[in-house]
Amino acid sequence: MRKTPILLRQHIGWHFTKHWVVQGKRKPLDTGAEEILKQKGIPVYKPEELFREKREFQKVEVVGYMDKPVALDNTHPDWHDRTLLSFKDNNVLLEGLSQAQIITKSVEIKKGLPDSIELRELTKDDREAAERLTLNSQLLDAEQKKLPKIKDPARPAWNFPRTYGITQSRRNKRITSKLLSHIESTSDRRLTKERHIFENLPFSFSFERSGNLVQLRLSGDFVLASSTPLKPVTSESTDDVTLPDIDPIDPLITLMPENIYRTENVYPIKPTVKKSHPHTLFTFFDREEVRNLYEEEVTDQQIFGRSLMKTFTAAASYARQRYGNDVGTLPSPVTLQCVQTDGQFFHLGVLQLNTLDLEKGATKNVWYQTPMQYLYDSCSYQVGRPVLAGFNGDIIKQLYGFYNNV
Numbered sequence: 151m152r153k154t155p156i157l158l159r160q161h162i163g164w165h166f167t168k169h170w171v172v173q174g175k176r177k178p179l180d181t182g183a184e185e186i187l188k189q190k191g192i193p194v195y196k197p198e199e200l201f202r203e204k205r206e207f208q209k210v211e212v213v214g215y216m217d218k219p220v221a222l223d224n225t226h227p228d229w230h231d232r233t234l235l236s237f238k239d240n241n242v243l244l245e246g247l248s249q250a251q252i253i254t255k256s257v258e259i260k261k262g263l264p265d266s267i268e269l270r271e272l273t274k275d276d277r278e279a280a281e282r283l284t285l286n287s288q289l290l291d292a293e294q295k296k297l298p299k300i301k302d303p304a305r306p307a308w309n310f311p312r313t314y315g316i317t318q319s320r321r322n323k324r325i326t327s328k329l330l331s332h333i334e335s336t337s338d339r340r341l342t343k344e345r346h347i348f349e350n351l352p353f354s355f356s357f358e359r360s361g362n363l364v365q366l367r368l369s370g371d372f373v374l375a376s377s378t379p380l381k382p383v384t385s386e387s388t389d390d391v392t393l394p395d396i397d398p399i400d401p402l403i404t405l406m407p408e409n410i411y412r413t414e415n416v417y418p419i420k421p422t423v424k425k426s427h428p429h430t431l432f433t434f435f436d437r438e439e440v441r442n443l444y445e446e447e448v449t450d451q452q453i454f455g456r457s458l459m460k461t462f463t464a465a466a467s468y469a470r471q472r473y474g475n476d477v478g479t480l481p482s483p484v485t486l487q488c489v490q491t492d493g494q495f496f497h498l499g500v501l502q503l504n505t506l507d508l509e510k511g512a513t514k515n516v517w518y519q520t521p522m523q524y525l526y527d528s529c530s531y532q533v534g535r536p537v538l539a540g541f542n543g544d545i546i547k548q549l550y551g552f553y554n555n556v
Contacts, residue, residue: 228410235364235405237459240439244404246451247458248394252401253359254462255508256501256515257391264383264500264518267551272543279332280546285538287324288493288529291316298438321493322434325525326372329546330432333553341554346425348373354416355466357508362402365413366463372432373464375419379427380485380555383502389512404443415475417467428468430487430552433460437492450522453490457499458517461488465503478507487552496523496545498552520548 184194220226243249251257272280293316300310334342351373356365419426433456440448440456465486473480484503489496499519505511527540 222410224409226410228412230409230411232363233407233409234411234413235362235402236408236411237364237366237368237405239369240441241404241406242440242442242448242452243455243459244442245396245399245455246449247454248396248451249399249401249403250455250458250462251517252393252396253364253508254458254515254517255393255505256458256462256517257388257393258517258519259384259386259388259391260518262518263498263520263548263551266381266383267500267548267555269547269551272547272550276332276336276546277541277543280329280543281538281541283328283332284325284525284541285529285536287328288316288321288526289531289536289538291320291324293317293320318436318438318492319434322436322491323371325493326432326434326489326491329549330372330374330553333550337550337554341556344377344425345429345553346375348375348419351418352416353418353463353467354414355463355470356413356415357506359402359509363413364402364405365411366459366466368460368463369433370431370460370464371434373428374430374432374553375423375425376427376429376556377425378556380429380487382483382485383500383518384516386516388504388514388516391514393514415467415470417464417471421471428464428486429555430489431461431464433457433488433490435490435492435495453495453497453522454499454519457488457490457497457519458501460490461486461499461501462503462515465501466506469503469506479505479511479513487555489549489552491525494524494526494529496520496525496548498523498548 187194223229237243243253294314295317297313297315297317299312302308302310330347334345348370349372351370352367353369354365354367356363358364419428435453435456437448442448442452465484468486469477469480469484472484480503486501486503488499488501490499491497497520499517501518502516504515505513507513523542523545524540525542525545526538529536529538531537
């Protein structure tokens with residue numbers, strides 16, 4: 151085979167580009183013309199001075215585009231010289247349930263849930279459905295987001311690899327909504343017509359205590375409302391039942407002081423709505439958001455106190471809307487149920503609100519609660535298979551009892 155001789159080929163575009171590179175590095179030669187013109191008194195100008203007009207720009211305030219941030223000092227329109235002590239969603243009380251009982255003037259006259267809540271046995275289908283819903287919401291969801299850093303108190307400087315999976319807020323929301331939907335679909339249809347579920351409702355309740363202005367601003371992640379209020383759970387007198395003693399600790403300790411605030415009582419459902427009476431409050435717990443002021447782990451007692459504070463705020467704001475802002479002992483008690491969960495643990499409570507006079511009078515509010523309960527022991531992949539171990543069906547029975555309570 152005869153070899154083809156190599157021809158002398160030139161790429162015109164490449165040569166043109168290289169030519170511009172070379173010419174771009176050339177410096178203009180000084181011909182001396184500028185000096186000659188200056189000697190003859192002829193002014194010399196640069197091209198920019200002749201062809202670019204000099205303009206002075208003035209700052210123009212565009213109305214309605216963006217407001218300036220308001221300074222968080224005494225010039226703020228909501229500034230008050232009197233300090234307000236507030237309790238919000240990400241706070242916990244130092245002494246937990248005992249401190250919450252003192253603030254809300256609530257006593258426990260019986261361990262566990264009230265007798266009026268009926269607990270029926272779960273059928274095989276109900277249990278299997280609850281296990282399937284739990285597995286789907288806690289493990290088999292498609293969300294893959296960066297999870298919080300893993301921390302080991304024994305090795306605080308150790309940097310663990312970041313993990314991806316289902317976020318805490320999504321797990322809480324999915325398991326609650328799925329279990330509620332299943333309970334609703336298997337309950338009496340006439341009863342479900344009397345229920346309505348609201349999401350992310352804010353509650354606010356303000357009151358005076360020991361000369362301090364206190365405001366509870368809390369929210370309900372899910373609020374089950376009914377067309378009729380819940381009946382009182384007890385008629386037992388609370389005059390002789392004493393509140394816990396946490397002396398020398400101030401009952402208002404760890405409440406956040408603020409000077410920028412608005413004192414208001416908020417129950418977000420208008421009385422003109424048919425299903426406006428609160429029935430069950432569902433609140434979520436996330437250890438990344440709910441923390442102690444002193445960077446310690448949140449204890450079970452503090453979780454119990456958070457349930458009581460949230461339930462009291464919702465019930466008290468409803469009572470003021472119904473009976474007026476100056477009401478003391480209520481004409482008719484307000485009963486409200488509460489469920490707090492992080493997807494694995496469930497804490498259930500029932501509050502019977504008898505009075506809003508939190509400093510005087512012998513009448514007290516009544517609080518019922520369950521111990522800390524866990525829906526399952528573990529929910530993870532084992533040898534590549536999703537496994538739900540140690541499922542606790544008693545919690546599902548209690549949720550059925552709460553939903554069907556009237």
